[in-house]
Amino acid sequence: MIASEVLALPTGNPFGRAWETPFGLPPFAEITPEHIKAAYPAALEQHRAEIEAIKAEKAAPNFANTIEALERSARGMSRLGGVFYNLAGADTNEALQAIEREMSPVMSRHWSAIMMDPELFARVDAVFEARETLGLSEEQLRLLERTHRGFIRSGARLEGEAKARLAAINERLAGLGTSFGQNLLKDEASYALIIENEADLDGLPPFVVAAMARAAADRGQEGKHVVTLARSIIEPFLTFSTRAALREQAFSAWSKRGENGGETDNRAIVAEMVKLRAEKAKLLGFATFAHFKLDDSMAKTPENVRNLLELVWKPARARAGQEAADLAALAQSEGENAPIRPSDWRFYAEKVRQKTYALDEAVLKPYLQLDRIIAAAFDTAGKLFGLSFAERPDLKGYHPDVRVFEVSETATGRHIGLFLGDYFARASKRSGAWMSAYRGQRNFDGEVRPIIVNVCNFAKPAEGKPALLSIDDARTLFHEFGHALHGLLSDVHYGSLAGTSVSRDFVELPSQLYEHWFLTKEVMQRFCLHAETGEPIPDELIEKIKRAQTFNQGFATVEYTSSALVDLAFHSLEAPAEVDPLAFEAKELARIGMPAEITMRHRTPHFSHVFSGDGYSAGYYSYLWSEVMDADAFNAFIEAGNVFAPEVAGKLKRYIYSAGDTRDPAEAYTLFRGRLPTPDALLEKRGLAA
Structure with a gap:
């Protein structure tokens, strides 16, 4: 029997029913922190029952009743976690952070109990020992090897006190990691260098001044200007401000995040x-x-x-x-x-x-409109991989800034997945840029297509104005979209092996490789159009950019x-x-x-x-x-x-x-x-x- 994504909850809780939304997009508008908190006990109970059923199987361990059964388990928990952990990073609040603090040690205990379970590991180990006689496909053999290795690296072969100690260490590390991240977010969100004197804006190009004004307004400081610790503001401020003392003040705050004493200090952690x-x-x-x-x-x-x-x-x-x-x-x-x-x-x-x-970022930036760079990333994927992207304003994300795109195979119209783009900085979002998945791809038990998100922290423009990027911002967008393509193009049978589930020092290849296309003349000439005149970026400016790449x-x-x-x-x-x-x-x-x-x-x-x-x-x-x-x-x-x-x-x-x-x-x-x-x-x- 296929494990269900639906948890044993009242249907008033979105995690207690199937999602009839287009493409299974999470019904974000309906999901509250209370729903998430209530869903976790049900998800844990469902997963424990699935594991007990595998252990209770009377037939001898084989690939289907052990390895594939493990693949089918935890789907309810995965659906819940896909929503929760993405919201906790990209649009968090005190209620979500409280759940994160509560659940991180609980989840660690839960997984330690499963991965160190001697009966369960005995079944996995038996299948692994017989692997050469089972007639497995290459992908099945890879799944078996990765599953077996995962159990061993999680302590399945430990005994007694050593096993209990490892579980305790894992639980403590989970809690410490959560605290570290939340402390950092608090330090970043609480800092604001308020600029009240117009003379202190000296040297700053209009795009920096506008971003600082928008940040001030977002913090209730209408009519003023604010330097925040978002990279899209702090870096251009440090680059252009002629006020050395203010640069030092802002840089010190940026450099000393997590070491300011008090409850957000991360040194002991x-x-x-x-x-x-x-x-x-x-x-x-x-x-x-x-x-x-x-x-x-x-x-x-x-x-x-x-x-x-x-x-x-x-x-x-x-x-x-x-x-x-x-x-x-x-x-x-x-x-x-x-x-x-x-x-x-x-x-x-x-x-x-x-x-x-002779490369002035203030001259260059009007050619780097966010919408045009997004279009460039999509067009490049079309030329390389035959993909088409259609924005779906009828599909709602988890925040008003989030844009949803349907991804299709150009030649056939086949649905490939959904792509969510969340591009602007805000206080509820951790710093940096990343790709994540609300749902991964698999072909096991029927085709499931991915729902992928890119999260960035670009400065939000004034109302009615285009968002302008730096060269580094544009490369970041292409980088994260390279990760997104790794998730969207995934075409494997088993979800555990899908998309970005590769070794850490291989996962950056698809993203870093994708950056190269942004700087090609073929892409820049077509998509880098001046925000005011609509003129394409001049050849000589492209050449200056290329020559300056090693600067x-x-x-x-x-x-x-x-x-x-x-x-x-x-x-x-x-x-x-x-x-x-x-x-x-x-x-x-x-x-x-x-x-x-x-x-x-x-x-x-x-x-x-x-x-x-x-x-x-x-x-x-x-x-x-x-x-x-x-x-x-x-x-x-x-x-x-x-x-x-x-x-x-x-x-x-x-x-x-x-x-x-x-x-x-x-x-x-x-x-x-x-x-x-x-x-x-x-x-x-x-x-x-x-």
């Missing part, structure tokens, strides 16, 4: 998480937490990761030193003899960029790589006693020779990739690992003489975007490209090649 992760790794038989995490990745070992990071670090630090000297020379020519501070870097870098490349790459690479090295250092500790996170961070930065003029892209107390959950812990290097592949992968199109080469795009779709985790990532890449890449293309792309 980090210290405890590092200790618990190290203990968890030891229980599971690994030297360090980095060894544990990387054992299930493309990189395999901390040594391989460190080798790549240090290969990039040395030329990046040298380039950053040259860049710092250039900035200091410019500052001195303007009568500023003090050393360049981190709060100064963007300001002087922009001046050098304008001087060197400031010493800074960008140092900023990122230092964060990845600190992450790896924290999780390479074998048996930490008391860890002072900031002292440890400072020691590691001193070891690698961090330039004084640059700070980490994510300092430890606000390093949400690593400490707000387990996603990128010991894995922040993944962006660079994937960049080795994406630089090489785009070269396949260049070599074909056509950035939309159909044969290359067909292989890319088949082996990367549609394949999920149905095969080993190295095998998947080799099937696409014919070989594995080397770091050469990465170093050349970043302008760091010798």
Whole structure:
């Protein structure tokens, strides 16, 4: 019997009935935090009953009654979690945060009990031991191997006290990760640098002033201007403001999120998480937490990761030193003899960029209208993968800003999925940009098509004005849409292997690769039209953008790589006693020779990739690992003489975007490209090649 998504609840609760909405889109307008809170006990009970039924099966364990039965389980919980966790990140409130705090340890206990259940694991293990005799397809064998490995990595082979201790560690880590993320959101949402003096807007282009006015109005400060910690406001403020003292004030707040004392301070949370992760790794038989995490990745070992990071670090630090000297020379020519501070870097870098490349962001930005960049991302997907996108204003998202698009196969009209775009910053949304799924794809027990969301934090324009992006914003949009395509194009049988369910250092390949198309002349000439005149972006401006791509790459690479090295250092500790996170961070930065003029892209107390959950812990290097592949992968199109080469795009779709985790990532890449890449293309792309 197929497990139901419908929970045993009154039908007045949306999770207690089937959704008759178009394409099964969640009925957001009907769902309240009270519905979510009431649904969790029912979801847990349903899942426990499904697991007990698998264990009680009298027939000998086989692929169908054990592995496929596990695939069918937890569908009610998945539907509930798909709504709840997405809302908790993109449009949260105190009620949702309370549920998050309450449920994170409960969910950890629930999954620990299942994944450490000796009877259940005995059935999985029996099927795994017989795998060569079962006549399984390649995908079935992959599912069996991944399921078995998942149980082992969750402690299924532990006994007695060790098993109980691991469950306790997991529960505590879940609660700490939730607290870390909520503390960071509070720090970000509560900060506002109010600018009341018009003279303090000196140097700021109109698009920055307008964004700050809109942010002030949103905070009840009508007629004033506000610097928030949303990247779409803080970064341009630091880039253009002539007021050094205000830049320093804003930068300090941005840099010190999570370390301001009081109830939102994350330092003690980090210290405890590092200790618990190290203990968890030891229980599971690994030297360090980095060894544990990387054992299930493309990189395999901390040594391989460190080798790549240090290969990039040395030329990046040298380039950053040259860049710092250039900035200091410019500052001195303007009568500023003090050393360049981190709060100064963007300001002087922009001046050098304008001087060197005659590339003025204030001139460039009108060509980067949000709606046109969205259209460019859609059109690129059409040319590469044969997809069409139709906006559906009749379908409502979880917030008025959310736009819903139906995705279809152009040639046949076949429904591919729904895409939700949530582009503007707000206080109820955590910072950054991400892709997530309200529903994943599967063909098991009937075809189920995905519902995918991209969440960004672009500055919202004044009423009636177009939203204008920076080059970095536009690349972010393409990046996240690359992730979205990984979810939308998924075409696998089993949901556990679908879409982005791949190793962490492979998941960034589809997203980072997709960024390349934005900067092609074919895309920019068609979609980068001036917001006022409608004129296409001039060829000479496109060439300036391309020439400037390696500008400031010493800074960008140092900023990122230092964060990845600190992450790896924290999780390479074998048996930490008391860890002072900031002292440890400072020691590691001193070891690698961090330039004084640059700070980490994510300092430890606000390093949400690593400490707000387990996603990128010991894995922040993944962006660079994937960049080795994406630089090489785009070269396949260049070599074909056509950035939309159909044969290359067909292989890319088949082996990367549609394949999920149905095969080993190295095998998947080799099937696409014919070989594995080397770091050469990465170093050349970043302008760091010798």
